[in-house]
Amino acid sequence: MSGEIITGENIDQFINRLEENAGTPDAQDMDVRIEPAVLHKLAERLNKSPNLSYNYLSDITAVDYLGESPRFEVIYRLYSIPANRRLWIRTRIDADTEIPSTANIWRNADWLEREVYDMFGIRFAGHPDLRRILTPTPWIGHPLRKDHPLGGEEVQFTFNTGDIIPQEEFISEHLEGMDFAGYIENGDKIESEAGAGRLAELVKEGKLIVSMGPQHPSTHGVLRVILALEGENIYDVGMDIGYVHTGIEKTAESLIYQQALTLTDRIDYVAPIANNLAWSLAVEKLLGLDIPERAQFIRVMLAELTRIASHLVWLGTSALDIGAVTPFLYTFREREMLLDIFELVSGQRMMTSYINIGGLRDDIPDGFIEAVKEFIKIFPDKLDDYHKLLTKNPIWVERTRGVGCLSLNDAINCGVSGPVLRASGLAWDVRKVWPYSSYDEFEFDIPVGEHGDVYDRYLVRMEEMRQSLRIVEQAVNRLPSGAWRVEDYKLVLPPRDRLDKSMEALIHHFLVSTEGFPVPRGDAYTATEGTRGETGFYVVSDGGTKPYRARMRSASFSTLQSLPLMARGHMVADMAAILGSIDMIMGEVDR
Amino acid sequence: MKHVLFRKRVTVEYPEVRRKLPPRARWRHVLKRHEDGLERCIGCSLCAGACPAHCIHVVAEENKDGARFSPGERYAKIYEINELRCIFCGYCQDACPVEAVVLTDKLDFASYSRENAIYTKEMLLEPYPASDESVS
Amino acid sequence: MADNVTLTIDGQTVTVAAGTTILEAAASIGIEIPVFCNHPKLEPIGACRQCLVEVEGQPKPIASCCTPAAEGMIVHTKTPSVRQMWEANIEFLLINHPLDCPICDRGGECPLQNNTFAYGPRDSRFDYTKRRYKKPVRLSDRILLDRERCIQCFRCVRFQKEIADEPDIQMFSRGYYDYIDTAPGKEFESQFSGNTIELCPVGALTSAVFRFKARPWEIQSTESVCVNCGVGCNIRIDARNYREVVRFLSRENPEVDDGWLCDKGRFDSLFINDKNRLQAPLIRKDGRLVETSWDEALETAVKIMKDAGGRSAGLISPKLTNEAAYLFSKLMREFGAVGCDWNLERASADAAVKTAEAFSEGLFDGAIKDITSSTLLIVYGSDISSELPVMDLWIKKAVRRNGAELVLIGCESSKLAKYAKTVMPENIESVVKAIESSKSSERVLIMVSQRLVELSPYGVEILDSLKEIARSRQPKVMMLACASNSIGMLETGAVWGKPGSEIKKSILDGNIKALWVAGESDKYAESLARVDALIVQDMFLTKTAEVANIVLPGSSFAETSGTIINTERRVQCINPAIRKLRGTLTDVEIFARAAVKTGLNTISQTSEDVFKELTQTANSFAEITLDKIGARGVRLEAKR
Secondary structure, three states: OOOOEEOOOOHHHHHHHHHHHHHOHHHOEEEEEEOHHHHHHHHHHHHHOOOOOOOEEEEEEEEEOOOOOOOEEEEEEEEEOOOOEEEEEEEEEOOOOEEEOOOOOOOOHHHHHHHHHHHHOOEEEOOOOOOOOOOOOOOOOOOOOOOOOOOOOOOOOHHHOOOOOOHHHHOOOOOOOOOHHHHHHOHHHHHHHOOHHHHHHHHHOOOEEEEEOOOOHHHOOOOEEEEEEEOOEEEEEEEEOOOOOOOHHHHHOOOOHHHHHHHHOOOOOOOHHHHHHHHHHHHHHHHOOOOOHHHHHHHHHHHHHHHHHHHHHHHHHHHHHHOOOHHHHHHHHHHHHHHHHHHHHHOOOOOOOOEEOOEEOOOOOOOHHHHHHHHHHHHHHHHHHHHHHHOOOHHHHHHHOOOOOOOHHHHHHOOOOHHHHHHOOOOOOHHHHOOOOOHHHOOOOOOOOOOOOHHHHHHHHHHHHHHHHHHHHHHHHOOOOOOOEOOOOOOOOOOHHHOOOOHHHHHHHHHHHHOOOOOOOEEEEEEEEEOOEEEEEEEEEOOOOOOOEEEEEOHHHHHHHOHHHHHOOOEHHHHHHHHHHHOOOHHHHHO | OOOHHHOOOOOOOOOOOOOOOOOOOOOOEEEOEOOOOOEOOOOOOHHHHHOOOOOEEEEEEEOEOOEOOOOOOEEEEEEEEEOOOOOOOOHHHHHOOOOOEEEOOOOOOOOOOOHHHEEOHHHHEOOOOOOOOOOO | OOOEEEEEEOOEEEEEEOOOEHHHHHHHOOOOOOOOOOOOOOOOOOOOOOOEEEEOOOOOOEEOOOOEOOOOOEEEOOOHHHHHHHHHHHHHHHHOOOOOHHHOOOOOOOHHHHHHHHHOOOOOOOOOOOOOOOOOEEOOOOEEEOOOOOOOOOHHHHHHHHHOOOOOEEEEOOHHHOEEEEOOOOOOOOOOOHHHHHHOOOOOEEEOOOOOOOOHHHEEEEEEEOOOOOOOOEEEEEEEOOOEEEEEEEOOOOOOOOOOOOHHHHHHHHHHHOOOOOOOOEEEEOOEEEEOOHHHHHHHHHHHHHHHHHHEEEEEOOOOOHHHHHHHHHHHHHHOOOEEEOOOOOOOHHHHHHHHHHHHHOOOOOOOOHHHHOOEEEEEOOOHHHHOHHHHHHHHHHHHHHOOEEEEEOOOOOHHHHHOOEEEOOOHHHHHHHHHOOOOOOOEEEEEEHHHHHHOOOHHHHHHHHHHHHHHHOOEEEEEOOOOOHHHHHHOOOOEEOOHHHHHHHHHOOOOOEEEEEOOOOOOHHHHOOOOEEEEEEOOOOHHHHOOOEEEEEOOHHHOOEEEEOOOOEEEEEOOOOOOOOOOEOHHHHHHHHHHHHOOOOOOOOHHHHHHHHHHHOHHHOOOOHHHHOOOOEEOOOOO
């Protein structure tokens, strides 16, 4: 299939070939290039055909190859869930070419296409509501294009205090015409532009429009949920995201790979280590590195402890939102132990930047294993305590059972992953399907729900914590000795004691810490099972020391899209329960 | 579950009681000295180059007879860290070839103004002779 | 074809001219071979052994930098054994290399570091004592030498010998003991010494001026052009925090500077960082100069000039841009000034007019690159080595490598005298004689000083003779410009009315009531001090500024954008490398604002707009666009 581009001429043959080869090993991982015009036809066949059944759209993203013609590459990643197969579709277009929208095939494409439009200016023909999603409405330009400035303000020191170069002067090109002052003044006029048609309809029909958020204790971050109500019943739900959009993907293009790692801590900020791992795996794939076993086991250990820590936040806060105040204090008490462990190993409780490209930043210190063992010892009882508080609690059950149901088909169609997908009845976990970092050497179960309601999601996550602990215990007991990173000084810093003895080591230390290491040309994506679902980085390298494109596939972004499907027909009070059960992190949604 | 009255309290009564931070703790920066009092920092700026937040400002100068600050030819005449912009990743500490800039366990150093959060060399340099009280 | 050779490198065939080295042949197809001693502008010597490659049929590795490609050669650069050689060679070079990277100014932009990272070992096997030297050694007030870091590539010695022909530094002793030094008691005096800093592949030769100022990751680089002389060498201005210029580097323009930069251009412009720069307009009140606003200063300046009317004059520095000159000239006309010029020496207005005519008739069609393609070079009336230093290198190249003949007319004490076939008395007859006694087959380039043509009393006579010579022998003729934009002054129409010498006489006679001097205000301090009302536009409070009525703080060339015209009539762009110093305005901004205050409301306000206007109004600029100028400039053409 390499080199061939699928066009209107050969698409039928191509699809036939696909169908014929459906069962073969070659079909497991495929990468095809197409002309934009055939996208919709291909997508439909891929989705509908029972042999192919690429029913899951994982991600749509784009890369700006400024200087090349056509300029943009748009990439679709599809999975066939029944057959565990992966398919990449790539197409190259110019700025003024439209691509057919696939939002009516996979609902996940709705927001994904909006993001590509927002960031690159690529239009999707037939999209129900193509408008900006992450940047504010009056934004001019498309941020991820290479000719759009990064922006920023001079860092303040004593020499420039009082003389900070204004942003407009600091960045090399001006964002002409952007009118933020006008945005603030004319807020409601802009307001009505957003989803204007639909909102106007609803208002005409007499629905009450209420904004839940962006400042709201139950939206778990800065999220604006727009409710169309009939009395207390939710008729429809819209969402306005982008409040926490800080341009992480663009910033990563201006930092070397190790520096970009510190950005990843801050995307899913409740489970930073998981993001470090996803980034490191993607870059290591491009570098072609084999990570030593000890490092892999420690990574697994920390990733699972992070999962527990994140679920503890979820449990405490979502129970709190529904009104169960008590579990919050208990879960944070256990989380404190985990944060102490992270602090012991890295020096920071949250933004650890500990899992590094090549392995780890340092070996585990004395006391680490003991601390982990202590946690393993006490946690199962604590987990039982939480169960005692909630699982059979009539109020809890009443508030969560049957609430926010998401059918499995809807979940798959929305690109939902993680506990929400599993609660809807599918045993789909990246650690099992496409194992990474030696996860295939561990025994653990995947909890699966039945009804896809808030209660099932609760049960799934509770059980996940137990299973994660199981993995941690295995990792502790079988922790191999040996190297904790790839000992190649062209990638990692040499040990300190070499710096005053070895000229070569000093030179490499100097260059790796300031200029960074070059990564071979190419692109790579590694999926990991983050705490919220499939998390991964799509990294494109141009052979330099900085990523050319660093795209994060964010689990919460896709999952959050399914909110309307969960919420319609329920009452306002159920929103808190539903939002809590999605467990999205806005940092991950907005990046 | 034990009744709350019979459980061990987990509250740490800060600030009267402070928990002891582990050795790798990454908080307030300090510029260390050699035993003889000479500054370790040689003004090489690797810390500034490694910093993802670009929050370190270094201006190097030559040691002269009668005005020697560090061993060797070069020292940092100006060394500033904007502690508000800092993300406490520790890359500066990793990059420093002479173990001059280190992140200590002092985490309570908030200030009332942005200007006061710009730590100059005088504020960062550890005192000499070293006193019994650590910088924490 | 006998003159071409076809060989195979890493499986790729390439055909090159006979004499091309294997290294050059590889580079032409994008195959990189690491080097240290090799440099495209210096003769290869095979000293460092880094470029070793395998050539099939040869028993030993071959130094690709000094081995010509041969027909049918099969070369390998990617085999394990070649890579091992490269790694081993670097290991050897690093054995005695001091662990200086953190304190060495080359760190971060160092070929040794980069080659070690790309091809060298990861760790050291050497744990003995390294060779020590006292360091750093001061070779001059500009150059420092660190002998421990030297890898004996000889680039510096070769540059001084082959290019500058000023062998101020040599390698002394032999083998392990060899070291760079100057002659006993002497310094590294060559005015091109700074180039060795850029040539040196390690931090052995470093700039004493730039020492420790900035790391590569702290620098913002801007492409611009040097304004210290009429050559207009292309430079790179490096600045820190967008506020402080830390150094000037060369930026190769093969047709202007051949990749070199003289020490004036490299070291002498840092005065722009001086703390004493003016940061607010000054106005004289009650006999003292006090700070004031731009509005008041400009309004008063305009009033002074308007009131003086036909007894006012304008004096502009020939270093200012075309755009600044154009606006200044308009402004002076608006005041009804008696004249506008860039010097107080110009003998007659006729010479200016005739020179402008000569420009548009294409008399001055000589290009810098014509120096190396000419067989007879006539230099009339200029000590090129001090006035246009990089031209000295071009002439040396023409004479020493291409066998051109040099005739010096005047300036017998010039450094170039020893290369001259003859030195003749400084007058136009000598030029005629030199031409007449030359063979008709010679390709002749006459370089004549702008001072003689435009400013001296003999200008018209010289131009007439040159036109005569041009008609009969068709030599190329180049004007040796007095300053970085002195040719631009005439081309933008900023020379009119009373010529400089008459303006000076009027000043001394007390007939100039008001004078606006823009830039280099210290040049004619004594004369200017005699003017009743002086408006001084400068960066510093010069002696002239101290007695002025209005002082306007201007920006430097590193804070401005605009175009300038060099000695071969090439228009080049200067670009701002740092923000304007707080409180200052660029020359264009000052003149544009003043013009508005005189009532010229539609005047162009920015450099870009003025440039557009120039292309529409000035004949010589007609075909020029900013795109055409690009990064290398474009010569103004006029056909003879």
